[in-house]
């Protein structure tokens with residue numbers, strides 16, 4: 001066929017005779033931007049990020065599938081496009097640089113060492129391998145400049161079509177591209193860390209000198225690379241209805257490995273022409289068979305099934321191409337895997353073949369063809385193996401390389417390991433559209449532990465303010481160990497917070513947020529929870545009266561207090577005002593006057609927890625609200641400094657049970673972004689929480705939700721609200737302590753964490769009395 005013939009010619013003659021080691025790199029030249037030339041053929045490679053394919057339900061999978069088909073249909077005809085999955089041994093040095101916590105030469109360094117040890121062991125235990133997905137494009141052009149122009153356009157198309165799948169595209173420059181080959185040919189050598197293409201050229205070296213192994217020998221059934229053994233195998237036959245998990249299952253095999261799907265699309269015209277030719281061929285065969293039967297006077301014989309089937313399939317193919325937006329393409333799937341010994345290599349080959357046969361695929365060794373096989377499996381943009389199979393777009397789409405999405409922000413906070421990909425989950429909340437979050441789960445599922453772990457990780461990696469509202473007093477050991485400040489709020493303590501504290505930034509010259517806050521406070525104080533419109537008006541008026549002098553004085557002088565507010569109420573003519581004053585009495589002139597004084601809490605440290613346990617359970621909600629307002633006031637004060645502030649509110653549902661309090665919280669929730677702050681709400685009572693419409697809105701707009709094990713009814717509510725599919729729902733059903741599902745931006749990522757118990761950090765975070773530090 002024309003496409004294949006043309007492609008074979010373009011490969012040139014050199015494939016016939018292996019010459020030097022340099023032939024292992026069939027590239028003549030490479031530009032700094034990563035575009036490589038071989039004869040007239042140019043290639044470039046991009047890395048693509050993974051998408052959540054395995055976690056998707058059938059409908060979503062179908063959507064992915066259609067989009068992946070669209071992507072395949074954008075591959076230019078008569079050029080090879082390669083989709084490659086590279087399994088590489090984790091490069092610990094690179095990982096350390098990207099993810100590990102940097103030593104600061106302070107007293108927290110021992111904890112950083114603990115965390116880094118844990119990260120390193122978790123990363124290695126998972127599989128010890130990283131998986132990368134690459135796409136290599138090729139084109140025939142006259143010059144690098146022409147090729148660059150062509151690839152720029154292609155890259156744009158590629159980005160557009162992969163973005164609809166949720167996959168990001170990153171072009172590889174020369175150093176990144178050559179590193180892939182270096183890591184393969186010279187496993188374990190670090191010289192590439194210093195590899196600089198420009199420098200190399202200046203010194204008159206060929207880049208190949210840096211990449212090629214000392215020894216490269218092609219045996220009939222394996223390849224000797226340095227002191228390692230490799231083998232190229234390929235997909236020989238596979239069923240018409242191929243499992244979409246084949247490539248995923250193959251890449252799960254924990255060995256250094258390249259799996260490359262070489263696709264050579266055929267132009268529509270050529271394809272139709274080819275199929276018509278095939279149909280004609282079948283017709284001729286049938287006619288020949290019939291005349292033979294006639295000659296034998298075998299008049300009643302019916303056409304053999306195999307002919308009919310061939311005819312049927314070819315007709316269907318034609319209709320797919322002409323009517324169903326399918327393209328025809330040649331496909332060759334080549335795999336090269338590496339082992340330390342020949343025995344190991346044989347064993348691995350057998351195992352990979354077994355993975356194939358489970359999916360009804362026959363994988364064969366490229367006997368006497370190892371050199372071409374190897375080249376076809378590397379992301380070089382060349383496919384000389386020559387074992388092509390004709391497929392349509394949708395059949396190619398079943399060879400999807402996607403598995404599961406990961407979150408790996410540089411020096412992000414550790415949240416656990418993704419059990420599907422085995423990779424660490426490292427997240428920087430400030431990279432999300434809004435940085436507020438919720439942590440939800442049944443009692444004992446590990447909610448507070450998630451918050452404490454986050455606090456510890458932030459304290460070790462970032463110079464940010466961390467503030468905790470702690471109704472159980474359980475964050476104290478951690479906060480103390482991090483040399484933070486614990487402020488105990490109770491009616492007996494001499495520590496006071498004044499709810500009327502207000503700096504000019506608090507509401508930017510308005511008093512409505514404070515009025516909103518006072519209504520919330522009354523709601524929590526009064527037994528019949530709902531405030532009447534009259535009551536609201538009175539509270540609003542008195543808030544204004546209390547504050548007006550202070551505000552007009554430029555927020556200077558004596559700060560008004562709850563006493564002033566109380567006397568304002570008493571001065572009002574309405575009976576409702578007197579009733580409100582009476583309710584307020586207990587908190588002013590009565591026995592719980594802790595919130596009626598000027599603030600004397602001095603926040604000296606950047607890690608602070610407010611322990612409100614001793615306020616007594618019935619006053620927790622009030623304590624929470626007052627402290628929260630105090631914190632917000634402080635955050636707004638820091639606006640200029642651009643410092644990040646993380647606020648953790650345990651038992652947040654206490655506020656959502658009250659309409660005004662929920663609205664006040666929502667107002668803060670929306671505002672904190674402006675002030676570089678991130679709020680985290682923690683609660684076990686999902687159904688209580690979601691009785692509030694405000695809470696629902698907040699939850700469905702949260703970019704980060706950590707869901708641990710859920711009670712059955714809560715699980716259904718959450719699944720409904722967040723549109724979880726069945727696979728995702730399973731992750732929060734009978735989940736182990738510390739495991740569950742995270743919503744990160746628009747994706748759902750499963751996580752598990754089993755924090756090592758033999759660490760100081762664990763002892764600071766656990767609530768189990770025997771293991772705890774204090």
Ligand SMILES: Nc1ncnc2c1ncn2[C@@H]1O[C@H](COP(=O)(O)OP(=O)(O)OP(=O)(O)O)[C@@H](O)[C@H]1O
Nearest residue numbers: 443444445446447448449738753754755766767768
């Ligand atoms: N990721 C983890 N790794 C190891 N142990 C954990 C992990 N998460 C939780 N634990 C253990 O489980 C205990 C209970 O967890 P935690 O206090 O966080 O639960 P909770 O959901 O906050 O419960 P409650 O609703 O009662 O507040 C912890 O004290 C700790 O010992």
Ligand SMILES: [Mg+2]
Nearest residue numbers: 447448449650
């Ligand atoms: Mg807890």
